[in-house]
Amino acid sequence: MVNPNSSLYLEHPDWVMHAGDHKRTLTRSELVLNLGLPEVQEHIINSVSNILDNADVTYIKWDNNRGIHEMSKPSDNYAYMLGIYHVIDTLTTKYPEVLWEGCASGGGRFDAGLLHYWPQHWTSDNTDASDRLTIQLGTSLAYPPSAMGCHVSVVPNHLTNRNVSVEYRAHVALMVSQQPKAPWNHKPTRSYANNKNSAALSASNSGPPTSPPKSQPPSPASWPTGPR
Numbered sequence: 001m002v003n004p005n006s007s008l009y010l011e012h013p014d015w016v017m018h019a020g021d022h023k024r025t026l027t028r029s030e031l032v033l034n035l036g037l038p039e040v041q042e043h044i045i046n047s048v049s050n051i052l053d054n055a056d057v058t059y060i061k062w063d064n065n066r067g068i069h070e071m072s073k074p075s076d077n078y079a080y081m082l083g084i085y086h087v088i089d090t091l092t093t094k095y096p097e098v099l100w101e102g103c104a105s106g107g108g109r110f111d112a113g114l115l116h117y118w119p120q121h122w123t124s125d126n127t128d129a130s131d132r133l134t135i136q137l138g139t140s141l142a143y144p145p146s147a148m149g150c151h152v153s154v155v156p157n158h159l160t161n162r163n164v165s166v167e168y169r170a171h172v173a174l175m176v177s178q179q180p181k182a183p184w185n186h187k188p189t190r191s192y193a194n195n196k197n198s199a200a201l202s203a204s205n206s207g208p209p210t211s212p213p214k215s216q217p218p219s220p221a222s223w224p225t226g227p228r
Contacts, residue, residue, distance in 0.1 A: 001030040001066065008043075015040050017080070019070040027066035036079030041087050052095050061122060062088070064104040081111070088117045101149055112142065120147045120177050127153040128160040129172040136176055148176035 002009050002016060004024075009016065009031065016031040018024050024031055033040050051057065071077055092100055100118035104110065110121050121143070124135050132150060139148055150173040155163045 001028075001064075002033050003029055004031055015043075017068055017070050017076065019072055022070065025069045027069070030066055032066065032068050034076070034080065035083030035087060036076055037083070041083050044087050045090050048091055049094065052091075052098065057098060059099045059101070061101045061103050062118075081113070085113065085117070088114065092117045110139075110143065115143075115147055120149050122149045123176075126159050127151045128157040128162050129164045129169040130162065131160065132172050136172070145176045150176045 004026070015033055015037060016024065017034045018031075033044070035041055035044070068077065068080065088100075092098075101120050101122055102110070102114050102118055103122035114121075123139050124132075126132070126135065127150070136145070136148055136150070152166070152169045152173045155169075157164070
């Protein structure tokens with residue numbers, strides 16, 4: 001994404017997705033960089049590499065907070081996906097010690113192809129444990145539980161204002177890839193002991209988060225050739 005009031009856009013207005021001379025649509029005050037362009041891919045790779053080379057970064061959430069609304073031609077969408085695969089492949093290969101997590105519009109734009117490059121996606125900013133059961137059930141129709149990120153967040157929940165016990169929240173998160181968001185001793189309440197028990201349970205069921213080695217795509221020789 002790029003803000004139109006930025007030096008990048010002012011210097012390269014042709015680097016964003018757009019449909020000819022039609023007005024360019026802003027969402028969240030942003031336009032979409034056209035990753036189908038090799039020069040845009042190179043710029044992103046170099047910019048992210050510069051940060052990782054000069055800071056102690058071990059985790060990156062790669063977010064995508066708006067849709068693509070304008071394209072010059074239908075094939076631009078395809079070129080965009082090939083471009084983002086190239087960017088992510090280059091960065092995850094160059095920085096294998098970094099844990100990468102995908103994130104896009106509350107899970108509405110997951111891409112199974114990206115699981116070749118990073119191990120998990122953030123399923124939703126709705127961290128209410130009760131709602132998460134439905135979210136994780138729906139996501140599980142296409143993705144394994146290990147590919148879903150889930151927080152044990154504070155209560156009342158920031159979206160639903162619901163109070164859910166820490167045991168409930170911890171068990172819902174443990175169904176997938178748990179990421180404690182709130183400190184286990186966030187508030188000294190009578191459930192403090194349960195907080196510690198949940199933390200111990202989490203530690204016993206998960207090792208340190210790492211990005212797994214990339215799998216190799218299947219050989220074309222093994223692809224189905226038609227009805228038998």
